[in-house]
Amino acid sequence: MKKTFPHPAILYTISLVIFILSGTLYAQTSSFIYGDPLPDAPELAIRGDYKVGVKSLQFVNKDQVDILKSKNGAAPLYDRPLTVEVWYPANLDKGIEEFVTYNEVMGTANDSLRPLMPFTFNGRAARDASPLTMNGPFPLLIVSHGYVGSRFLMTYLTENLASKGYVVVAIDHTESTFKDANAFHSTLLNRAKDISFILKEMADIGKNGRQHILSGMIDSENIGIIGYSMGGYGVLNVAGAGYSDGLAGFFTQMTGGSNAISKLTMSNPEYHKVDPRIKAVVAFAPWGMERGVWDMNGLKGLETPTFFIAGDQDDISGYEKGIKAIYSGAVNANRYLLTYKNARHNVAPNPPPVESLKEGLHIDEYYRYAEPSWDERKINNVNQHFLTAFLGIHLKQKDYSKYLEIQENSNEEDWTGFKPRSSTGMELLHAKAVD
Structure with a gap:
């Protein structure tokens, strides 16, 4: 008897239904939480030995330019509020689990096509747990999200790094989050200023003798900034x-x-000197080079060791004339460029939340997180691995060099720390600072 097969469209529909119902390819399940290792996760992706606590803090940066109210070149000053989330090594009492629920939204404020929709997701940290007073102080990491985004955009990474002995601080950049997104020029002006302010505030409250829960926890002489x-x-x-x-x-x-913004330009004598406590920089898909944000003289000012991460099909920041051009032009920095082949812009965030799979939602809710050619969980694990190595070398003086001294093309041979046959579709470039 002649065999008949379902129409391809029917097979596609069946597979899509299975995908949405199972939620196993991207979304969280009862057993998988963002940042958990896949079976082929590279060696350094595994969580560290420390239990992790998490808490929210509020700061106010006084007397800042309120650029959204600028008229005829003049703008009033305002006190700029900033919320941060801090992950840190914790001392957990018996019976306390590393489990937390984060409250987030999809959509974008003031966007009729993408109205705000609350959702929650889980993490592996204990809310407001007691900080670990032994084994510290710990290097400080400041994390800056995209436009738009939030302090919860990379919990797979912030929790993981805290478990390895870092105090990790992710900023909600006012007027640049899902909840309060506003005109782009606020982000242009305030992004670097927010990072510098929070870095100084956190280093200050982490000092011994301060009346703060994190007092004595932070090694302010070893700081990394991640954006x-x-x-x-x-x-x-x-x-x-x-x-x-x-x-x-x-x-x-x-x-x-x-x-x-002129005070942040390379040609301005008032442009600040780099804080010498910053020992490492990580830049995921940095925006701006294709739009003329930097010239060659400006890029020469980058002297801190830097790890760039990009997709070679990035259609937001650009690759050859964007991220890779920054990497090439930063000749005074010891630098790396990890490239995911066929990836676009989303090489940094958590996987898409299960809510983004719902019928009727704007596709951007899904593509705020997802990569079309990659499993985001795989990207997350690889990021955890390489940043553990890079930050460990520069902030903890660990001997992780073997994980970075690898074949340039991952298809040519297995990369150190990766399981056999698992390190495909990537490239790692390295350039030393010029003498």
């Missing part, structure tokens, strides 16, 4: 890559005459 997209734009400036005069001119036009 994604507009966060990458910000951390590079904080680390010495002064913006171009072209960006300053564009900003002045955009704001009707304000020159508030």
Whole structure:
């Protein structure tokens, strides 16, 4: 008897239903939480030995330029509120689990096509747990999200690094989050300023003798800054890559005459010196090079060891003339560039939440997190692995060099620390600072 087969469209529909019902490819399940290792996770992706606590803190950066109210080149000052989430090594009482529920939203404020929709997801940390007073102090990491985003965008990474002996602080950048997104020029002006402010505040409250729960926890002489997209734009400036005069001119036009961003340009004598306590920089898909945010002179100001991460099909920040051009131009920094082949821009965030799979939602809710050619959980594990190595070398003086001294093309041979046959589709470039 002649065999008949279902129409391809029917097979596709069946597979899609199975995918949505199972939620196993991307979303959290009862057993999988963002950041958990897949069976082929590389060696250093595994969580560290410390239990993790998490808490929210509030800061106010006083007397900042309120660029959203700028008129005719002048702007009033305001006290800029900033919420941060802090993950840290914790001392957990018996019976207390590393389990937390994060409250997040999908959508974008003031966007009729993507209205705000609350959702929750789980993490492996204990809310408001007692900090571990032994074995410290711990290096400080500041994390800056994209536009738009939130402090919860990379919990797979923040929790993982805290478990390895870091105090990790992720910023909600006011006027740049899902909940309060506003005009882009606020992000252009405030991103680097927010990072510098929170870095100084956290280093200060972490000192011994301060009346704060984190007092004595923070090694303020060993600091790393991590940014994604507009966060990458910000951390590079904080680390010495002064913006171009072209960006300053564009900003002045955009704001009707304000020159508030000029203090962050390489040509301005007031452009700050790099905080010498910053020993490492991580830039995921940093935005701006294709738009003239930096010129070659500005990139030469980056001297801190830097680890870039990109997709070679990035259609937001650009690759050859964007991220890779930054990597090539930062000649005074010892630097790496990890590239995911066929990936676009989302090489940093958590996997898509299960709510993003719901019928009728704008596709951007899913593609705020997902990569079309990669399992985001795989990317998460690889990021955990390489940042553990890079940050461990520069902030903890660990001998992780073998994980970075590998074949450039991952298809040619298995990379050190990866399970056999699992390190495909990636490239790792390395360039030393010029003498």
